[in-house]
Amino acid sequence: MNFFKRLFKIGEAQANSALDSIEDPIKLTEQGIRDMKGDLTKSLESLAQVKALAIRAKNETEEFAAKAEDYQQKAMLILKKAQSGDVKPEEADRLAKEALVKKEEATAQETRSKADADKFDNSVAQLERNVQEVKQNISKWENELKTLKARVKVSNATKNLNKQMAEIDSSSTVSMLERMKEKVQQDEALAEAYGDIADSGRTIDDEIDKALDTKNISADDSLAKLKEQMGLGGDKS
CATH class of the missing domain: 1.10.287.620 (Helix Hairpins)
Known part of the structure; x- marks a missing residue:
């Protein structure tokens, strides 16, 4: 052939x-x-x-x-x-x-x-x-x-x-990725800054109450007084 x-x-x-x-x-x-x-x-x-x-x-x-x-x-x-x-x-x-x-x-x-x-x-x-x-x-x-x-x-x-x-265009792609990375880092830093500002706005009393959890203490006292008024005292030995 x-x-x-x-x-x-x-x-x-x-x-x-x-x-x-x-x-x-x-x-x-x-x-x-x-x-x-x-x-x-x-x-x-x-x-x-x-x-x-x-x-x-x-x-x-x-x-x-x-x-x-x-x-x-x-x-x-x-x-x-x-x-x-x-x-x-x-x-x-x-x-x-x-x-x-x-x-x-x-x-x-x-x-x-x-x-x-x-x-x-x-x-x-x-x-x-x-x-x-x-x-x-x-x-x-x-x-x-x-x-x-x-x-x-x-x-x-x-x-x-x-x-x-x-x-x-590989160079433009890399550049875009770098800009995105920079923006993410900036947003993360901004979020951290807002957190710091929120913490700095608390008074010393707020910090003390937070440490002692005064709401729970006050509630315990109120419950004890109510029981005393009702004659419901604690266990008697």
């Missing part, structure tokens, strides 16, 4: 720019497969024709063999009739010779037909090998085409992704 040798050379020559020119090898491969399918159709037609010739030659061989045998039997019957007196010896010899001549002619035709049949059989075998090879090549290249198309999709996706990544 010289076509595919040329196809591979084209692929090697375009290796450095495969992403940009990958469609051309695909089109060439598709055309090559179409050509092989056309060759397969022609090979099948030729195979059918040669098979028909082989069948015909075999049939003729059998027919000539049957004729030769028939003339042989006729010659023998004529000679027997001469012995029985049904046919004159001279006439019997003449007719028997004619029958044997016909037998030889049929035998010669049988030999030629047998040679033709053998030749056609060899041609059929060769054509069948060619057909099988073309079928295998078609199957092989259809699989290769599927793989090539899949590689195109992956290559295009990778190319587009890399292009997008290349178009991103």
Whole structure:
């Protein structure tokens, strides 16, 4: 398949720019497969024709063999009739010779037909090998085409992704991240400052009450006084 040798050379020559020119090898491969399918159709037609010739030659061989045998039997019957007196010896010899001549002619035709049949059989075998090879090549290249198309999709996706990544301004992205980081730090510091201001607004009494938890102490005293008024004093021993 010289076509595919040329196809591979084209692929090697375009290796450095495969992403940009990958469609051309695909089109060439598709055309090559179409050509092989056309060759397969022609090979099948030729195979059918040669098979028909082989069948015909075999049939003729059998027919000539049957004729030769028939003339042989006729010659023998004529000679027997001469012995029985049904046919004159001279006439019997003449007719028997004619029958044997016909037998030889049929035998010669049988030999030629047998040679033709053998030749056609060899041609059929060769054509069948060619057909099988073309079928295998078609199957092989259809699989290769599927793989090539899949590689195109992956290559295009990778190319587009890399292009997008290349178009991103890395310096502006880093700058934006730095500004965001600075703002977060500023907000954290501001929150801490507001906390300090809130703590600084408390009086000393607030700090003392917070430390002693005066609300709970006052509530305990009030509860004790209420129990005393109601005569509900504590446990007496």
